[in-house]
Amino acid sequence: MEAGSRMGQAALDEIHLKVDDLRISFGGVQAVAGVSLDVRRGEIFSLIGPNGAGKTVLLNCINGLYRPDAGRILFEGRDITRLPPHRRAALGIARTFQKIELFSGMTVLDNIRLGRHLHMRAGILSGGCYVGKAAREELTHREFIEREIIDLLEIAHIRDKIVGMLPYGLQKRVELARALALQPRILLLDEPMAGLNLEEVEDMARFILDLNEEERWRATCVLVEHDMGVVMDISNRVAVLNFGEKIAEGLPAEVQATPEVVRAYLGEVEDLYASRR
Amino acid sequence: MDLLIQLLITGVMVGSIYALVALGWTLIYKCSGVLNLAMGELTLLGAYVCLSFYTWGIPFPLAVVGMLVIGFILGLLTERLFLRRMVGESILAVIMVTAGLSFFFRGIVAFTWGTDTQVFTPPVFPAEPIRWGRIVVGQVYVWSFVAALVMLVVFVAFFKYTRWGLSMQATADDEMASLSLGVSAHRVYALAWAIAFMAAGVGGTLLGNINGLNISVGYLGLLVLPAVVLGGLNSVPGAIVGGIAIGILQNLSDGYLSRFTPGGIKEVAPFAFMIIILWFRPYGLWGWTKIERV
Numbered sequence: 001m002e003a004g005s006r007m008g009q010a011a012l013d014e015i016h017l018k019v020d021d022l023r024i025s026f027g028g029v030q031a032v033a034g035v036s037l038d039v040r041r042g043e044i045f046s047l048i049g050p051n052g053a054g055k056t057v058l059l060n061c062i063n064g065l066y067r068p069d070a071g072r073i074l075f076e077g078r079d080i081t082r083l084p085p086h087r088r089a090a091l092g093i094a095r096t097f098q099k100i101e102l103f104s105g106m107t108v109l110d111n112i113r114l115g116r117h118l119h120m121r122a123g124i125l126s127g128g129c130y131v132g133k134a135a136r137e138e139l140t141h142r143e144f145i146e147r148e149i150i151d152l153l154e155i156a157h158i159r160d161k162i163v164g165m166l167p168y169g170l171q172k173r174v175e176l177a178r179a180l181a182l183q184p185r186i187l188l189l190d191e192p193m194a195g196l197n198l199e200e201v202e203d204m205a206r207f208i209l210d211l212n213e214e215e216r217w218r219a220t221c222v223l224v225e226h227d228m229g230v231v232m233d234i235s236n237r238v239a240v241l242n243f244g245e246k247i248a249e250g251l252p253a254e255v256q257a258t259p260e261v262v263r264a265y266l267g268e269v270e271d272l273y274a275s276r277r
Numbered sequence: 278m279d280l281l282i283q284l285l286i287t288g289v290m291v292g293s294i295y296a297l298v299a300l301g302w303t304l305i306y307k308c309s310g311v312l313n314l315a316m317g318e319l320t321l322l323g324a325y326v327c328l329s330f331y332t333w334g335i336p337f338p339l340a341v342v343g344m345l346v347i348g349f350i351l352g353l354l355t356e357r358l359f360l361r362r363m364v365g366e367s368i369l370a371v372i373m374v375t376a377g378l379s380f381f382f383r384g385i386v387a388f389t390w391g392t393d394t395q396v397f398t399p400p401v402f403p404a405e406p407i408r409w410g411r412i413v414v415g416q417v418y419v420w421s422f423v424a425a426l427v428m429l430v431v432f433v434a435f436f437k438y439t440r441w442g443l444s445m446q447a448t449a450d451d452e453m454a455s456l457s458l459g460v461s462a463h464r465v466y467a468l469a470w471a472i473a474f475m476a477a478g479v480g481g482t483l484l485g486n487i488n489g490l491n492i493s494v495g496y497l498g499l500l501v502l503p504a505v506v507l508g509g510l511n512s513v514p515g516a517i518v519g520g521i522a523i524g525i526l527q528n529l530s531d532g533y534l535s536r537f538t539p540g541g542i543k544e545v546a547p548f549a550f551m552i553i554i555l556w557f558r559p560y561g562l563w564g565w566t567k568i569e570r571v
Contacts, residue, residue, distance in 0.1 A: 117440060
């Protein structure tokens with residue numbers, strides 16, 4: 001798909017998520033050293049960069065797992081820098097993890113349902129015996145979950161399987177399904193393609209495009225990914241991090257041609273070869 | 278043979294009380310990774326609160342309910358005042374805080390209620406024992422068993438069917454994931470402490486009914502350790518089975534071995550047992566085996 005044509009579909013101007021001069025360090029190492037980003041509503045915004053560039057740390061700050069030392073994060077114009085992670089989830093910020101974080105002893109459906117259930121607003125007592133409001137809520141949610149998420153991600157055939165027993169590629173998909181159970185407005189995807197085979201990568205890319213474009217979801221996506229082919233194909237815009245700093249940002253084609261980016265990546269490749277020799 | 282059955286039955290009944298307290302202990306460990314050394318003092322606090330209500334003339338069931346309410350509030354307060362500021366500190370520091378709490382609570386108990394043994398007067402349960410053939414069991418044991426079972430069922434239902442219970446399970450299973458799904462970690466920790474206080478309070482009350490209440494009931498907190506080590510520190514069914522097993526072990530060693538020793542075999546047996554378990558099954562029967570992947 002042409003990046004240019006997809007730019008047209010995204011609402012160009014409205015800033016959905018703003019990261020402003022964010023800084024965080026761990027024991028003297030600046031993991032993120034003053035990064036600013038504007039993610040626009042409805043776009044797929046990719047973060048790339050060599051290992052250790054601070055991409056996952058940045059996602060953890062956006063999602064609230066880490067508290068930045070300085071800087072601000074604005075979601076839909078609201079300052080969320082000091083909010084705890086569960087409040088951010090309630091606002092509609094969902095995520096997947098680089099290393100899979102599933103409730104591995106439960107079935108696929110239970111994982112999704114738990115994501116949904118933790119969101120329910122029924123009282124604690126009625127939640128216990130499934131009467132009245134809670135029962136109706138449970139039913140509508142179940143329908144919602146089954147129809148929308150399971151269909152979209154094509155996991156109907158494994159819905160009653162125990163997650164820990166599934167192959168890696170499917171687990172990645174279940175994690176995305178569980179994130180969708182929050183009906184997120186913005187979805188943080190941390191290396192969703194890592195470890196997948198070619199066919200699975202194509203599926204995953206299609207799913208991300210679907211949930212970004214379909215009226216039902218319209219999720220803004222922040223994607224951290226190493227698979228350059230996918231990143232260049234599906235992203236509206238790309239930012240490049242290196243040693244905690246943003247060294248480039250723009251359309252995929254522009255970023256690819258930036259000398260700093262070439263240097264950062266080529267440097268890494270050279271190191272890789274050197275270490276293998 | 279009769280002696281064996283007799284000992285087994287009493288063991289299961291006392292063990293169910295241990296199971297209840299062990300459940301409370303495991304919950305805190307599972308959800309927040311805190312090894313709580315103040316569990317025995319939680320049982321003391323709950324038991325004395327219940328005893329006070331009862332001696333003021335409140336009927337026993339209402340006194341227990343009142344104790345549960347107070348225990349819930351104390352649990353929330355303890356988490357908020359002492360443990361929340363420790364989130365992110367090294368686990369050893371947090372354990373030391375619970376050790377400090379145990380002295381603090383023990384001091385409060387001695388200060389408020391004194392150190393003499395107190396009993397529930399009038400006795401809550403009839404003194405007349407129940408007889409099945411040649412087996413004789415005190416009613417207090419039977420009712421304690423029933424009460425402990427009811428509490429266990431209530432707690433397990435709570436975990437399985439309520440949103441809060443599910444939040445706790447999810448946090449115990451994978452904290453990062455549950456945070457990202459909108460679970461408040463603080464609320465889960467606070468709830469774990471509240472439930473631990475309530476479970477310990479019921480356990481302490483029941484033991485106080487059996488033997489009378491003094492500071493030494495707090496040793497129940499130590500006895501919980503072999504129970505949870507047997508079950509695997511983070512397993513709820515393990516805590517229940519472990520608690521009952523320790524109850525049986527205590528009774529059997531008391532019944533068969535105490536005549537060969539000057540005394541104390543009942544107190545030592547669970548810990549000797551714990552060491553043997555640790556040799557062969559360091560993760561207990563159902564604990565998570567931790568395998569580090571690099």
